[in-house]
Amino acid sequence: MRGNFASTRLSASAPLDSPFEVDQYSPVVKHHGTRTALSFELIPPRNSTDSAKLDELIQGLAAYHPDYVSVTSSMRSDWLAGTTALIERIASTTDLRPIAHLACTAGPKVELEGWIRQLIDVGVRGFLALRGDLQPGQTSLPEGYLPYATDLLNLINKVQEEEAFRLAAGKLALSVACYPSGHAESKHFDHDLDVLLAKQRLGADFAITQLFFDASDYLEFVEVARLAGVRIPLIPGIMPITSLARAKRMGELSGLQVPETVEKRLASATSPEEEYELGMELSAELTRTILDAGTGGLHVYTHNNLAVTRDLLGRVGIQQP
Template identity: 75%
Template sequence: MNERFPSTRLSASAPLDRLDEDPATEPVLRPARSRTALSFELIPPRHDADTALLDTLIAGLAEYNPDYVSVTSSRRSDWLEGTAALISRIAETTDLKPIAHLACTAGTRDELTVWIRTLIDAGVRGFLALRGDLPEGEAKLPDGYLPYATDLLNLINEVQEEQAFRLAAGKLALSVACYPSGHAESKNADMDLDVLLAKQRLGADFAITQLFFEAEDYLSFVEKSRLAGVRIPLIPGIMPMTSLRRVERMGVLSGIKVPECVTRRLSDASTAEEEYEIGMQMSADLTRTIVDAGTGGLHIYTHNNLAVTRDLLSRIDI
């Protein structure tokens, strides 16, 4: 492996993340800011989706002046072709700053190298580096694929050096995923922190959390991460809870158990309208608790639904 890019599997006990100060004396979250940083996740449309609806979504989200938008990548939207197409449209029609989801599952190392260059050409100046879901029934990715998100960070760093003149001696923004409720494949919480520290050492600038259902899950995760030596921002990813079916589906996809208190409250609804109201109020309470605790930013999983996104933000006075 190129010596400029260290091993991707490093121990959380390695001294590289230790600071002189006692982390136990530091606040769990930074003091509240006058402006909460805001970002949105967008999903590329499937095939010939209504262009007008997509443009309305992008224009509506742009009204909030988000700090960036992230664009997902998945098989159902033609992998990175769909990502690049949506990012190009965003760049052509708005001043939004896009970052691209990049998953190890999207192609071999050589294919991903080409896609990183292609996405930079499309206007991307940041990536969310992910391992991605393993193929159903498989314990690992096929030969030629990068096995971990940490390996993908190394590859992005290599291409970044190659593109240094185009980036005006700057760097790409590198983000990664983190897991307040634990990664489904992790042996324990220490392993999750171990991997997050490795990502930090490899140049991750910030992390966006995967799904969680209770504010305490996030706040506790931040506290433990700081004590372990994590110093990058840990941005809470918020999914509006619009129905029990949506919540249970996202829990399955994320590999986490939905708390009984959440399912019980949603199950108590007698109508779809009441279910929506209960879910959105829980989402707003969770988000407000996190903001009041001092977190400086929110990342909203929009599911391309502008009305629901606006409803949530209005409930928390953003």
């Protein structure tokens, strides 16, 4: 659980008649739909072996009829070239609705603008706008790059306005990241809230959380964000835990430390099979707690592993239709 979580800060739009209590886990905006909203994160292939497994993965995830899939962008998969190629592959073989990760780190502003238009060409109607991770020793992005995700939202909005006729007077879905356990570079929690509110004002339709290890981190974060005036959906990003090494690696990449309780539980395993079982049950417990609190959707970080994704969803009662 994040220390010193509760904040006295309230924005001008915050409800004044909803006092926050740390032990009262309520997402405020309760789920009233007929089913849990579901989405998946996919990673573009990094080699021919990865590419050969993609069709089974895509078809397997499509069987759940997710509301959308997000496609990542990274240096290891040739930045937006890899993102675009995978989205074209998805569009040609399924009716899945893809949103594209777009990171400030992927290139200078002029290149990003061209990629936004190219991604719209291949059928993208939504973007996840990110600053992206800085390289070791890097304190800021090079000249010509957009420094923050809010700048990227402005750029997407500009292109959207210029492409209004092509979008049939519609609107691109804009999503952003949020951080239940705090952003690694954040000065304090209020700063995280200010950034999220700025993203909302710039047209973000929903936010997907970075991974977290404790359900209370997410539920408390949502409660405080609501009191601060955040009204967009805050969709929990769930990472299935398959081993202690994987948990530590993903925590390191996200600037998070694996909680001692989680580390001890996984370290007690006497075999890889038992470690996997313990990790997956931890993931399922976290997910059940979030859903039982009234949260209406999940975003699963699949790591392109269909079997693990199916296992997690089965444990929380989500089956293929």
